[in-house]
Amino acid sequence: MEEQHILHGDAELMNGLSALCAAPGVKLGDASKPEPAQVAAEHHSVDAFGNAYHWYRLVEPGALVPAAHLLKDKGARLCMISPYNVRHMGEMQPEVCYHFELGGVVYNLTAVLDPKRPAVPSITPVFDNADWHEREMMELFKISVEQHPNPRRLFLDEKLDAGILNQAVPLSVMMNGACTTDLWERILAGKGDKA
Amino acid sequence: MAGFLKVLVRNLMQGPSTDPFPLGETFTPQRLRGKVHINPNLCMGCGVCRHSCTAGAIDIRQLEDGTGFKITVWQNACCLCASCRHYCPMGAITIDNNWHSAHAAEEKYDKVEQQIIRYEPCSHCGSLMRPLPLERVRALYANDDSLDPKLLRTLCPKCRQIEDAKRNSCKLPGAPGKSASANDDAATPASAAPTA
């Protein structure tokens, strides 16, 4: 993946997105000490089948809206939005990666959020199918999505606190979905334990 | 509509396509994933099956007296993904095509595949170890006929290292002879043997 021979993609779009990226080498946030590979404001990769992926780290979450318009004008399609937390020395650094597709090429835009008040502008006005993704990230990661036209809960009940995925919930234990130590004691005891 | 009537008549003529199970036999292909089995002669207790098991259906623990280990697969948690079979380096795990897994709730903890595997003493120092199956040792050392698989498999890693050092560097008189004759363990000189 390190070497790229041919870079597929829309040159005009790539230049436009580059302009919205952080300057190379800029450290994002105080607490975060990203690995060298992540610090690069943009990088490009090709998978084993020659499909291109472009990665851009936006200078600030606000750059999402102009970036979304740029992609929309080119006819790109929003594939997915992935919110996640990068853990650095116990600190949680929320980030959101937006994945777009145009002509078989995937454009990924990463927004680095403020850990104290994670917020992104809504791109639902530009891409209608961002609606569910943004609602999901509100309820699972407690990221506030500004100017979302329909900020209802998507999957989770209103009674649950937002940001449930920021905590480590041992769901498997709760639902008895996996074999816990306790369960193993019962299984081995049930067998009569010849040993 | 006429098109479908043709199909309907043909299906009526053909009779039922379902198997008469449970009154008769039903279709059970050879490769059907039914029940997990562990071959106690091959299992080394390395734990890669447990590592690859999403369901946490595999448990490996030392026997309390330290004379071996016990490997247990709880069939009720097993989701038959065959990862354990795929990743097992010894080929110790097989999955048969017995899909008859229905049982009463009280019997749920009986649905286990369990093997107790005893350690064997190192032929040199006597410390407990799990010897590799002879076939596997033969395959491992196939390209060096100066090595005796039968002897090597009974040596613990420490003694094997010493044996190896003796063979490679200490060409001293009294060092173990050609491996072909090194079958009787008692005759092995104790020059570098660890004090157990």
Add this chain to the structure above:
Amino acid sequence: MSAQTFSMPLGPVHVALEEPVYFHLDVDGETIRHVSLTSGHVHRGMEAMATQRNLIQNTTLTERVCSLCSNSHSFTYSMAVENVLGIEIPVRARYLRVLAEEIKRVASHLFNTAIQAHVIGFKSLFMHVMEVREMMQDVKETVYGNRMNLASNCIGGVKCDVSPELLTYIRQQVEKMRPAVAEIRDIYATNSMVLGRTKGIGLLPHDDAVRLGVVGPVARGSGIAHDVRKDSPYAAYMDMDFNVPVYDGCCIHSRTMVRLDEVMESFGIIEQCCTRMPDGPVTAPMRQIHVAEACARSEAPRGEVFYYIRTNGTDMPERLKWRVPSYMNWEALSVMMRDCAVADVALITNSIDPCVSCTER
């Protein structure tokens, strides 16, 4: 609200399939004016579970996201891991992956088509399509050992090699199925009972389809020629000859025809796999895990599946996120159902080949 207008709850169980989703319909007489839906009944927190399991275990976990497109999940997940680690899979494994994927596609499309007949009330057609599908179920059971979860994919290749005898068996089954599916296609294309309930109903105009970003047969039934297998070929799809059927009727019937045509294309791909598959290893070795991120996408029976993975140097992913084709297709329902009769709701829902457990994870 006039006396004629009222709000009607529908669901959450048995709307079309045995999966829960709750529709709120604003109805004017027999006509639907507005649709909103509540979901979340089978939200399992699988993305959180994925970060508590190692990369190998997640192959099995992702295969359990959905039953009908189970193989697409482990396939795309494995591709995402291979992209993040820089693994290149052997050529034989590429073919075997395509083979399993297309076998699943045939079974999935026939299942959806059968359910359509069931919802219409055409039970004998339902039984007939399910009987034809059963031949593919037999293939899955005989070759892979299970009727739904093939457990074929692993990181770096496939777990399950397919012997020449089994490849011959697969080709024989495909030979048997071809005329049967062609006949089914004719029935769906011409039968007045089927056409009366599907043609011109559940409209998703092309512009709405683009706006909502729908994928798969829903997009291709609205004139969008989008197929990941063609747009960015992966595995062995670049070596395969196949067409992407596109219809522009934008209705239930168009989506059904897309699916049935695709089944015929899949038969072609399966045969090409069986004849062209080279000998060789089926797995590539694991590589060191660094801090990295990658994504992968593939064309599942319902459309594009998208996976994103972040690794942090351990064998547990820091984040695993995926999006299934049904995710966008649900919103399209509110367009499709607008001004439709209440009686058509189940049929329209079925036409997006919905998967609730996929959507909610």
